[in-house]
Amino acid sequence: ETPAWEIETDDFSHVIEANIRGTFLPIKYVIPTMVAQRSGKIVNIGGTSGLRGYKYRAAYSSSKWGVRGLTRTVALDAGEYGINVNVVCPGIVHTPRMDKLCEEKARVRGWTFDQVYQEYVEDMALKRVTEPQDIADAVLFLASDDSRNMTGQEIAVDGGWDV
Template sequence: MSKRVLITAGGSGIGRAVAEAFEATGARIWVVDVDGTALIACPAAWRKSRLDVTDEAAVSHVFEQLEAEWGGLDTLCANAGVAGPTALIEDIELEAWRRCLSVNLEGIFLFAKYAVPLMKAQRSGSIILTSSTAGIFGYPNRAPYAASKWAVNGLMKTLAMELGPFGIRANSICPGAVEGPRMERVLAHEAAIKGTTRDAIYEGYARGTSMRSFITAKDIGAMAVFLASDAARFVSGQIIAVDGHTENPDPKV
């Protein structure tokens, strides 16, 4: 029987790549996203829901629909997140701080909260959280983002301990610098803060990895498929970086 996979922020970027990777295995795909235009552009065969991941009523409704249509859930990929402000701590507004933590942490909490009962009932499941290498290192100029991603990894560790007796696994994927629009915005902001060029910041990030390269969203999709597979049946509670081995999160330019 094909796996039933729910992906948050699945309309574009990493989430879409994860959905495509699972689709290639024959899985049934349900994507949620706040961006309705991105959802329209997704394949017709995918089940789609537009919502804000911090809206508990909307999240609850999706799970009611999912249970009615699918009868359960095999894999939750809690991927939704925002970059938050790129600024020095003294220049960050409280509302921007709260919004970043709300989406990046509370969104995961809500989807886990409603996915777990379905998985417990079937005594199986895989929960995959999209964290970041910012959840492993401190990142200058990214205080709310780094704080949220450390919290994501802590939540994952707790989920793994709580849910293991029910045959449910939990893991975090920590992408490094991922090619795409979001990283381009970060590069531009850091260049402005440091008074240098986008290319200099890009090269600094690349030099901070042993493989001297950014990654792609497809690399994250491949790891998610592995973590949800039987090949990873005893992989749980792990923080797995897909980043080309980041050594220096503060690019020197």
């Protein structure tokens, strides 16, 4: 968590490269096959950081906005070939990474792990942290025929955190 003006240029570039180029390259190489078969589903993984700005997250948030923009643009480019392109935007997910984040915030604030965790939960409309399976379910929906008339869309899977 660093103010934009304190981010090293190389660090900023690395995040942009990983998230935007890392999304672009699979699209670039799979689309020709999908165009030839005149159908396909692309489900990108973004994040709620791409739905609004976050203080001290300039590189990461910018990269997720970029994934969102790439998704929408490719949806327009590929739609005439029957290709759906959407993005799932997870919020905070119950993973070891979240545990590490809670531990670090607890240390800095002088709180307990449970106090920090509960603070996250209280910010969510559903009062539950997103589980990895919640994200998988959204991806499966977008990859299925049930989403046949959806393209260029973002689905936030965040327990109502970004409402």
